[in-house]
Amino acid sequence: MRVGLLGCGTVGTALVQLVAEQAAEIEARTGLTLEIARVAVRNAARDRGVALPSEVFTSDAHAVVQDPTIDVVVEVMGGIEPARELILEAIAHGKPVVTANKELLANVGAEVFAAADATGVDVLFEAAVAGGIPLVRPMRESLLGEPVTRVLGIVNGTTNYILTKMTEAGASYGDALTEAQRLGYAEADPTADVEGFDAGAKIAILASIAFGVRVVAGDVYHEGISGLRADDIAYATRRGLVVKLLAIAERCEGEHGSEVAVRVHPVMLPGTHPLAAVRESFNAVFVQGRAVGDLMFYGRGAGGAPTASAVLGDLIDAAGNTRRGTHASIGVLGKATIRPIDELESGYYINLDVVDRPGVLAAVAGVFGTHGVSISSMEQEGFGDEARLVFVTHLARERDLQATLHDLRELDVVHRVGSVIRLLDDEDAPT
Amino acid sequence: MRVGLLGCGTVGTALVQLVAEQAAEIEARTGLTLEIARVAVRNAARDRGVALPSEVFTSDAHAVVQDPTIDVVVEVMGGIEPARELILEAIAHGKPVVTANKELLANVGAEVFAAADATGVDVLFEAAVAGGIPLVRPMRESLLGEPVTRVLGIVNGTTNYILTKMTEAGASYGDALTEAQRLGYAEADPTADVEGFDAGAKIAILASIAFGVRVVAGDVYHEGISGLRADDIAYATRRGLVVKLLAIAERCEGEHGSEVAVRVHPVMLPGTHPLAAVRESFNAVFVQGRAVGDLMFYGRGAGGAPTASAVLGDLIDAAGNTRRGTHASIGVLGKATIRPIDELESGYYINLDVVDRPGVLAAVAGVFGTHGVSISSMEQEGFGDEARLVFVTHLARERDLQATLHDLRELDVVHRVGSVIRLLDDEDAPT
Numbered sequence: 010m011r012v013g014l015l016g017c018g019t020v021g022t023a024l025v026q027l028v029a030e031q032a033a034e035i036e037a038r039t040g041l042t043l044e045i046a047r048v049a050v051r052n053a054a055r056d057r058g059v060a061l062p063s064e065v066f067t068s069d070a071h072a073v074v075q076d077p078t079i080d081v082v083v084e085v086m087g088g089i090e091p092a093r094e095l096i097l098e099a100i101a102h103g104k105p106v107v108t109a110n111k112e113l114l115a116n117v118g119a120e121v122f123a124a125a126d127a128t129g130v131d132v133l134f135e136a137a138v139a140g141g142i143p144l145v146r147p148m149r150e151s152l153l154g155e156p157v158t159r160v161l162g163i164v165n166g167t168t169n170y171i172l173t174k175m176t177e178a179g180a181s182y183g184d185a186l187t188e189a190q191r192l193g194y195a196e197a198d199p200t201a202d203v204e205g206f207d208a209g210a211k212i213a214i215l216a217s218i219a220f221g222v223r224v225v226a227g228d229v230y231h232e233g234i235s236g237l238r239a240d241d242i243a244y245a246t247r248r249g250l251v252v253k254l255l256a257i258a259e260r261c262e263g264e265h266g267s268e269v270a271v272r273v274h275p276v277m278l279p280g281t282h283p284l285a286a287v288r289e290s291f292n293a294v295f296v297q298g299r300a301v302g303d304l305m306f307y308g309r310g311a312g313g314a315p316t317a318s319a320v321l322g323d324l325i326d327a328a329g330n331t332r333r334g335t336h337a338s339i340g341v342l343g344k345a346t347i348r349p350i351d352e353l354e355s356g357y358y359i360n361l362d363v364v365d366r367p368g369v370l371a372a373v374a375g376v377f378g379t380h381g382v383s384i385s386s387m388e389q390e391g392f393g394d395e396a397r398l399v400f401v402t403h404l405a406r407e408r409d410l411q412a413t414l415h416d417l418r419e420l421d422v423v424h425r426v427g428s429v430i431r432l433l434d435d436e437d438a439p440t
Numbered sequence: 441m442r443v444g445l446l447g448c449g450t451v452g453t454a455l456v457q458l459v460a461e462q463a464a465e466i467e468a469r470t471g472l473t474l475e476i477a478r479v480a481v482r483n484a485a486r487d488r489g490v491a492l493p494s495e496v497f498t499s500d501a502h503a504v505v506q507d508p509t510i511d512v513v514v515e516v517m518g519g520i521e522p523a524r525e526l527i528l529e530a531i532a533h534g535k536p537v538v539t540a541n542k543e544l545l546a547n548v549g550a551e552v553f554a555a556a557d558a559t560g561v562d563v564l565f566e567a568a569v570a571g572g573i574p575l576v577r578p579m580r581e582s583l584l585g586e587p588v589t590r591v592l593g594i595v596n597g598t599t600n601y602i603l604t605k606m607t608e609a610g611a612s613y614g615d616a617l618t619e620a621q622r623l624g625y626a627e628a629d630p631t632a633d634v635e636g637f638d639a640g641a642k643i644a645i646l647a648s649i650a651f652g653v654r655v656v657a658g659d660v661y662h663e664g665i666s667g668l669r670a671d672d673i674a675y676a677t678r679r680g681l682v683v684k685l686l687a688i689a690e691r692c693e694g695e696h697g698s699e700v701a702v703r704v705h706p707v708m709l710p711g712t713h714p715l716a717a718v719r720e721s722f723n724a725v726f727v728q729g730r731a732v733g734d735l736m737f738y739g740r741g742a743g744g745a746p747t748a749s750a751v752l753g754d755l756i757d758a759a760g761n762t763r764r765g766t767h768a769s770i771g772v773l774g775k776a777t778i779r780p781i782d783e784l785e786s787g788y789y790i791n792l793d794v795v796d797r798p799g800v801l802a803a804v805a806g807v808f809g810t811h812g813v814s815i816s817s818m819e820q821e822g823f824g825d826e827a828r829l830v831f832v833t834h835l836a837r838e839r840d841l842q843a844t845l846h847d848l849r850e851l852d853v854v855h856r857v858g859s860v861i862r863l864l865d866d867e868d869a870p871t
Contacts, residue, residue, distance in 0.1 A: 307737075325581075
């Protein structure tokens with residue numbers, strides 16, 4: 010099986026090395042011989058330190074996907090274009106494609122899947138979500154018959170690393186981010202990670218597979234972690250809770266049938282929840298189904314070698330399917346009705362800086378009452394003329410909560426509405 | 441697709457119900473229509489409370505596997521015979537088989553797989569290990585190219601429930617077992633669970649898939665949890681450790697090539713290890729690979745609905761493969777060289793009841809020294825004339841440790857050698 014590789018950065022390089030190491034064992038177990046036959050890169054002259062002859066490299070990616078001697082195409086270049094164009098071209102030439110490209114799939118996945126199904130070739134993408142964790146295949150195949158109700162997880166290692174440092178070392182957000190950047194876990198511009206865009210793309214893909222509908226990145230509501238303060242984390246720790254940035258996709262019944270809610274935001278979890286034990290840059294995804302109950306998949310969500318491992322699994326599968334003359338279909342993806350965040354319900358943790366004088370608590374509590382948001386617990390700490398109030402609410406509708414926050418910001422006695430963190434479930438709310 | 445079901449106990453009943461609930465959605469997503477067409481049970485007259493016409497039931501299992509109108513056979517009867525005979529008969533009739541039978545696979549799996557490969561049909565068995573957790577498929581497919589070095593996990597819910605109660609409620613082994621029995625987590629005769637036989641069968645199957653070699657239940661060394669005492673657990677808790685019954689399969693390099701070590705025994709894990717957070721009757725399996733790093737799969741390891749979920753995933757796959765005229769092969773399973781437990785290395789926790797008088801510690805420590813077992817830490821607690829000594833060793837060879845225990849038992853001053861619990865890794869040893 011001659012493999013055409015598009016892109017040879019961290020993941021591509023790791024894949025070339027892994028294929029070299031494992032080729033003999035793969036052949037012994039499956040009868041498949043994998044050969045990285047052509048590699049398309051921007052600069053074909055650059056030495057990438059991989060054990061491939063220099064004539065394998067080319068800067069003409071179109072030549073690779075059109076090459077009739079290439080059996081399978083692996084795309085690890087990232088970004089929407091020209092990846093989309095090249096993948097569609099490979100499919101049009103009857104070649105199965107393995108991709109690690111979450112941005113592409115979260116935006117134009119439906120187009121790619123439709124093209125693959127029409128031609129009858131595989132598009133496999135285990136590496137696009139949660140790196141090395143086998144998650145896409147179990148969801149596509151093992152859980153195809155399962156009534157999945159919710160998928161929620163830690164799918165961004167950068168923010169999990171930052172939150173771990175804030176929790177375990179009491180670091181501020183800024184210091185934890187700086188350390189993550191120093192260690193290479195965060196980029197110089199961390200926006201895509203810390204504001205939840207990266208997690209949003211991944212949960213869009215997972216929602217599509219879990220519920221069999223088309224969900225795109227733009228459907229996902231997201232809040233990041235850059236506004237979290239050390240005292241939010243300290244509060245959580247005192248109550249036996251842990252703050253995680255979760256990506257959540259839920260199926261819910263709407264007036265006109267099934268709806269999907271997809272969002273990314275910080276959540277306070279009970280410390281005994283398995284996701285609470287996911288530390289550092291690890292990822293983990295919880296899948297909840299009516300029959301199977303709670304499942305969790307845990308591992309390295311990024312990095313060259315783990316991602317290459319996921320690509321290799323798909324590559325063996327695509328090669329095997331090609332040999333057998335079959336392919337795995339993504340199945341029929343219906344149209345999704347996205348439930349707006351306004352209609353969701355949650356318990357909330359809310360942190361307010363207020364003036365410390367008589368009557369303030371009554372004024373603040375009155376605003377909650379006006380909007381029908383019921384308070385489960387309150388804590389006050391004084392700081393000279395200022396006080397910090399922490400409220401935890403019972404289950405409330407997002408719309409009502411946002412109206413409450415709006416009115417609180419209007420109050421003279423409220424200096425600042427700080428963090429707003431959702432609780433995982435009402436029964437998990439600290440009381 | 442007409443399904444023939446062998447057995448209709450907890451799992452079979454749950455499967456019938458799940459197929460009824462999900463048939464429409466499965467058809468919408470895959471085009472497959474699943475129908476439980478015949479059910480073989482011991483007593484065909486008994487009402488099982490499932491929504492199937494009575495003529496579907498038969499007490500003649502051979503008639504079901506021979507029936508030319510049956511496309512796929514699901515075996516959830518358990519035990520080696522007659523399940524083995526019926527499965528081989530189904531394969532001989534060209535029918536793919538889905539089985540949840542760990543006992544069968546851990547003993548005569550190689551025979552079944554060889555027959556299936558020779559005929560070109562599927563034998564799928566996700567439900568045989570760790571119930572509803574998608575684990576077999578990810579290992580067979582996603583990780584086929586991964587250099588897996590170790591598989592270790594909590595694959596028995598009964599013992600994990602007992603250990604959770606001992607850890608969190610300070611219960612004795614006996615009280616925790618009684619509670620597990622009352623809740624239906626443990627059987628009246630709990631031997632298969634608490635002595636590690638059940639976990640042994642499962643790790644034999646996992647070792648076979650992970651390393652591509654034939655490992656049977658009889659190859660697995662096992663120790664159970666019935667000897668553990670509340671003070672062992674209390675010691676672990678004080679040190680930030682957690683005691684779990686782990687099933688472990690490792691690939692190691694021997695003198696004459698690759699060897700496999702497979703065992704089940706209690707282990708002390710660091711409290712920060714993700715397996716430490718696996719509570720109650722949940723299962724979780726860690727898979728470690730050179731490229732992918734650490735993976736964990738978590739969920740319900742038993743119960744009707746979770747197990748039925750795993751069976752259904754396989755059933756859809758087998759039906760789809762039948763329609764496409766293909767099948768998934770287990771691949772070539774080589775002969776395994778099993779490394780004897782004697783040659784393994786570990787750190788150890790050892791609990792001794794000794795006479796409390798001068799010179800005892802020197803005598804005991806001398807025995808360790810004689811066998812080259814180096815002590816990492818020691819704790820002594822006096823009880824009148826008696827004392828309890830707790831030793832934790834550095835990495836030692838099992839053979840030397842067993843020789844040490846043997847000689848300790850010979851010492852007059854040692855009343856009892858209590859629990860011996862292995863540490864997960866030397867670097868995790870408490871110091």
